[in-house]
C-alpha cells in the first residue's frame with residue numbers, strides 16, 4: 420500500500436509534485452506538523468508559468484493544512500522550490516507554482532480553504548477560528564472571497580417557491596475601517612434588506628441599506644418572472660418598501676405582518692426604558708438603574724415565567740415603583756392579542772381599545788408608534804386576513820449568520 424500517496428492526496432497534493440520529509444505529532448494538542456518539499460522537476464514559474472532554471476534552493480513557508488483524522492490542526496512546513504525564471508519574468512528569481520496553495524490566501528492549502536469555507540457557511544468565522552487556529556481575519560477574507568466567487572456563478576432557479584415572501588431589514592455591527600476609528604466608536608451599525616421565502620425559510624436576495632431602493636434592488640435581482648409569482652409580500656411599516664413592493668410585484672398582496680409590527684413596538688418600549696434609565700441615574704436610584712440598564716433588558720422583555728425567581732421579584736418591585744415602565748409593559752403585553760385576531764372587525768375593535776389606553780398613559784414613544792400603526796392599518800389588516808404566521812421569518816432574523824450569505828444555496 421502506498422500510504423505516502425494516500426496522505427498526500429488527503430492533503431490535496433500529488434506525489435509527483437512533493438515529497439514528505441518528516442512529521443511530528445502532538446497527541447495532547449491533537450496537532451501535527453508535516454514537512455513537505457517540492458520536487459526539483461516542478462519548474463513552472465508561479466507568475467508566468469515559464470521554465471525556471473538554476474533550481475537549487477527552497478523557501479520555507481508555513482501553510483494551514485486540512486485536518487487529518489484526530490489531528491484538527493495540521494501545519495505544513497512547505498519548502499517551495501526557487502529558481503530563475505527563463506520566461507516572461509526576465510531572469511528574476513521566482514518560486515515554482517504549487518497548485519495546492521490557495522490562489523488568494525497564500526497561507527492556506529486549497530483543501531484547508533475549502534473545508535474552512537464550508538464551515539463558515541454553517542457557523543461563524545470566530546467558531547472556525549477556534550476549530551482551525553487560523554486567525555478570524557484571514558478566515559473572514561476567505562469567506563468574502565468564496566462568496567464573491569459563488570455570486571459570480573450564481574443564478575436563481577425558475578421554480579423557486581416564492582409565492583409567500585417577506586422583506587426584512589436587519590442590522591449588524593461591523594468594525595470601522597482603521598482610519599475612521601479615532602473620532603468615532605470602533606463599531607458601526609449597517610443595514611441590509613433581505614428578501615426571504617417563507618417556504619424555504621431562506622434569504623433569496625439581499626441589498627445594502629434599508630430604503631425603498633434596497634428592496635427595489637432585491638426585487639430586480641429576482642427578475643420580473645419570479646416577481647410575478649409573489650402572491651403575498653410582508654414588509655416593514657415604511658412607504659419606500661410598500662411602493663417598491665407594489666411597483667415590482669403586480670400580483671402580490673402587500674402586508675405589514677406581526678413580526679414587523681412587533682419590531683416597532685419593541686423599539687417604542689425601549690425608548691421608555693432608556694428614559695427611565697437616565698432618570699434613575701439622575702435620581703441616584705441604584706435599584707432602578709441596575710434593572711433598567713441595557714444589558715438587563717431581557718428582564719423586561721422576557722416572558723415572566725422564563726425568568727429566575729430573583730429576577731421575577733425584581734421585576735415586580737420595579738413595576739410597583741415605576742409607573743411608566745409598568746404602563747409600557749402593559750401596552751406591550753396587550754398588543755399581540757390584537758394581532759392574534761382572525762377577523763378584521765375584531766382587530767379594529769381591539770386596536771381602538773388599545774388606542775384609548777395609549778392616549779390615557781401618554782407615553783410619547785407609544786403615541787408615535789400608534790400613529791405609525793394607524794397609518795399602515797390597512798396593510799396590517801391584509802396580514803390579519805391572510806392568517807399567515809411569520810415564525811419562519813422571525814427565526815431567520817434571529818440568526819445573524821444569514822445576513823452575510825449573499826444569495827441562495829440549497
Ligand SMILES: [Zn+2]
Nearest residue numbers: 464467504508
Ligand atoms: Zn516567470
